[in-house]
Amino acid sequence: MYTIPIKVQGDLRCAICLPPQYKNFSEKTMLDSIVMQITIALQREMLVREKESVKTEVEQERFKSNLLRAVSHDLRTPLTGISGASEMLLQNLHQPELLELAEGIREDAGWLTRLVENILSLTRIQANRVSIHIQPQAAEEVISSAVARVTKYTAAQISVEVPDEVLFVPMDSSLIEQVLMNLLENAV
DSSP states (O other): OEEEEEEETTEEEEEEEEOGGGTTOTTHHHHHHHHHHHHHHHHHHHHHHHHHHHHHHHHHHHHHHHHHHHHHHHHHHHHHHHHHHHHHHHHHOOOHHHHHHHHHHHHHHHHHHHHHHHHHHHHHHHTTOOOOOOEEEEHHHHHHHHHHHHHHHSOOOOOOOOOSSOOEEEEOHHHHHHHHHHHHHHHO
């Protein structure tokens, strides 16, 4: 049996098998042409499949981002109402167990609101709709702000060691603060 391997992008995809008498086939040019046409057809088919796969992935990502954005926006309104109502309860209640319950509602609503904001930020980043403003910022101020916001909603004790010199770091302070808050909340 005379076998002619057909490779596409360096990988063996198939082979043409001919009876032994074709090993010294006089029309070698014709056979080479057939092999080349088969190789080109296989390459085209692979490219079409890759293109369709990428298109499907992009559509799925777009759908996922749109769904996350829609759900996040729909959650914002009731969470704002829950936070406001819990604040009113905290100001008007005097019974310790009810105050504790209202404080828990406020903390949970705050946590959910931050989660929704994180999801919205993530969808903006994935859609390349976030403008990053990098400028030198005092690292101590950004860290202090993140710690203050996290400790406002948790009972965690967080300590920070600061060097004697002010350290200026080129960054988008609001994005870095959000990253630090997420890390600290996850650690708590």
